Amino acid sequence: MKIALLTAGGDCPGLNAVIRGVVLKGDRIYDHEFVGVKDGFRGLVEDDIVPLPRQRVRGLSKVGGTILGTSRVSPLTNGGTARVKEVMDKHEIDALIAIGGEGTLTVARMFHDDGINVVGVPKTIDNDLSATDRTFGFDTAVSVATESIDRLRTTGEAHSRCMVVEVMGRHVGWIALHAGMASGAHVILIPEVPVSPEQLCEWVQHAHDRGRAPTVVVAEGFTFAGQAQVESDQRDSFGRPLLGGVGDQVTRLIEERTGIETRNTTLGHLQRGGVPSSYDRVLATRFGTAAVDAVSNKLWGTMVALQGIDIANVNLSDATSHLKTVPRDQWDEAAILFG
């Protein structure tokens, strides 16, 4: 078989490990031929497709970013599935492996509905995809955020300041919850649980009164009870507002209401760059080898997923039907230690 691979949406540590896993197993076990699609769906509609021989994926499991490039270009407004089929036919491509988040996998599901042979691989640092217990990239993002919060704590303590740390996650609080718990934060604010300014300041004051430098981890999608999400004026190429800015809002509020000197750090894309953690390298490699098995078994319209410690195949529709949010009881477990 001739198989095309693409990576779409935001990049994520572990993308190259997936590509390596697919190509190495596909070459050794099935004798498949591989090509890479450049920059996500852009390459698929603009016919930017390159050979992907075994030698090209050597040593890739520890390399951040994606050797294929990525973008948020939509195939549907650039020729649609008719154009995609035309390009695939031209290159005699039998199947597509789409590595991406909920947007990419939604498009993959639409391709499948239109008769394109496609298998999905779930990536995102946000860990917000249903039907898989974990997405690769999440563990690395949590590790980077945890190390950063640990570092911010010592400077906060030296100056008796409150330190606010804004982390990514889009509309869910997985990164904030895990990095906050790992670093022993005094408050964790996530989109799933609206908290009032009064409650936040009570926790901060309590930690301060105990002689600690209060550490507040806030997910970029958090909103105070009854308030709108903080968005930047910038839009991504898909027209959606970029999140970010809530860390500054929380910082100003704490300083105004408590008088405690407070500083914000927004970690931003540091959480997505650099080498993947060993956990993500293993998960991404397993996803890659399972994806090439799924293609070889013609499990079209499915996605590889982690269920417990096993890799499974689930329908793309199950993976994209709703966001996997943080359950309230998991935040409650952490909140016992706030303040």
Ligand SMILES: Nc1ncnc2c1ncn2[C@@H]1O[C@H](COP(=O)(O)OP(=O)(O)OP(=O)(O)O)[C@@H](O)[C@H]1O
């Ligand atoms: N509902 C949709 N209908 C049509 N195209 C979509 C849809 N959602 C996403 N896309 C397209 O899919 C691609 C990837 O989507 P998106 O930018 O949301 O990234 P993602 O795969 O969800 O990863 P991330 O975790 O970075 O959000 C883009 O090219 C976008 O144009």
Ligand SMILES: O=P(O)(O)OC[C@H]1O[C@](O)(CO)[C@@H](O)[C@@H]1O
């Ligand atoms: O890279 P961009 O387009 O700024 O997008 C940032 C968004 O992508 C993610 O990093 C991954 O979905 C989110 O956490 C964040 O909101």
Ligand SMILES: [Mg+2]
């Ligand atoms: Mg998305």
